[in-house]
Amino acid sequence: MATPVVFIIDDQESIRHALGEMLDVFGYKVETYETADAFLRECDPSRAGCVVADVRMPGMSGIELVEELTRRQSALPVVLISGHADVPMAVAAIKAGAEDFIEKPVDDVQLVAAINRGLARAFERQIQQQSLQELHAQFERLTQREREVFDLVIQGYTSHAIAARLALSTRTVESYRVQVMEKMRAESVAALVRQAIRLGHLTA
Template structure:
C-alpha cells in the first residue's frame, strides 16, 4: 500500500518550512507548495494523503481549494490552518467539506492528531467504497430472473410464495436462490437482506 503524503500548502515560506520539518520529525512524508493552484496543477489523483492548507492565500484560497479538489474527485481530506481573523472563513471551509481547521500559531500535537484522524477516516471511507463497488459488481452479474428473485427473497417472501407469484415451482425457486447466494457470496438470507439495503433495493 502506498504511504500517504502530507501536502502542505501555504504562501509563506517560513510556515511551509516549519510545518514540513515538524511533520517529517513525526515520520510523515511531506511535500510543500506555495499555492493551491500549483498543487492542483501537479497532483496525481492516485496518490493518497492529506492536505494542510492555509485559508488566506493569493489565487485560489483555502475554501476555494476545498471545493475545487472535491469537484475534481481527488477526495483528499483537507485541514485548514487560519489566523484568528480567518476563523469565520475556516468554519465556512468546514461547511464546504474540510475535515478540520486549526488556528495559528499551529500547535504541533493538535495538527498531528488532526492529520491522523483524517487519514484514518479516509482509509475507512476507501475500504467502504471498495466493498460497495465489489457488492455492486456481484449484483450486476445476476440475470434478470435472479434479480427478480433476489428482491423477493430480500422482501421476505418464502420460496413457495415466490413460486406462486412467478408461476414456477418452489424447487425451481430454491435452485435460483442457491445460485443467487453463491454469486452474491451471501451465507444466509440475513446477509442477503443487508446487501439489498446497501444496494438501495430495500428500505431499511
C-alpha cells in the same frame, strides 16, 4: 496501497519549510505547494494523503480548495490553518468539509492529531468504497433469473410465492435462492436485504 502524503499548501516559504521539517520528523512523506491552484494543477487529487492548507492565499483560498476537492469527489481530507482566524471563518471551514481548523502558530501535536484523524477517516471511506464495489461485482455475476429471485426475496416473498410469480417449481426456486445466497455471500435473508439497501435496490 500507496504511502499517504501530506500536501502542504502555503504561500509563505518559511511556513512550508517549517511544517515540512516538522512532519518529516514525525515520519510523514511531504510535498509542498505555494498555492491551491498549483496543487490542483500539479497533483492528482485521487492520491492517498492529507492536505494542510493556509486559508488565505493568492488565488483560490483554502476554503475554496475544500469545496473544489469535494466537487471533484476527492477523498483527500483537508486541515486548514490560519494566522488570522476568527469564529465565522472556522465555522465556514468546517461547513465546507475541512477536517479541522488550526490557528497559527501551529501546535505540532494538534496538527499531527488532525492529520492522523483525517487519514484514518479517508482510509475507512476507501475500505467502504472497495466493499461496495465488490458487492456490485457480486451482483453482476448473478444471472437474469437469479436477479429476479433476488428482487423477490428481498421484498419478502416466500419460495412458494416466487414460484407462482415466475411460473417455476418451488424446488427450482429454492435452488435459485441457494445460488443467490452463495454468489452474494449472504448468510441470511436479513444480510441479503442489507446488501440490497447498499446497492440501492431497497430504501432503508
